[in-house]
Amino acid sequence: MINETYRDILFGGVLFSDVPQFDDILMAIINFQNTNTDPKVQIEAGFKGAVSLITFYIAVFYDCPTAPDDISKEFLDIHHRSMLETRSYLSLIEAISACVSAKMR
Numbered sequence: 001m002i003n004e005t006y007r008d009i010l011f012g013g014v015l016f017s018d019v020p021q022f023d024d025i026l027m028a029i030i031n032f033q034n035t036n037t038d039p040k041v042q043i044e045a046g047f048k049g050a051v052s053l054i055t056f057y058i059a060v061f062y063d064c065p066t067a068p069d070d071i072s073k074e075f076l077d078i079h080h081r082s083m084l085e086t087r088s089y090l091s092l093i094e095a096i097s098a099c100v101s102a103k104m105r
Helices: 022-035 089-101
Strands: 009-017 041-049 054-062 085-088
Touching (some): 022 054, 054 089, 085 089
Antiparallel strands (some): 009 054, 009 085
16 A cells, blocks of 8 residues: 655746846756756756747746755746745646747747
């Protein structure tokens, strides 16, 4: 028998940056990939281009209501809009969906 606890609250969000900081963002992603040992934290990163603007987004997910301070510090140090917070799974999914599908009509 598997003993699982259902949680509907997590820490996370989507950080947006439209300031051209390619090197800082890529280094933060590479550093996360090379140094993360906590299985509760994951990121999804991507970018969208428009006529003269590239927007990066980084979805940060920590599978607990609060995260250790150092988990997202490198991403938060990059100029961004929005914030990471304690929220519901549904709220995070909606935030990611809005980011990925914005202006695709």
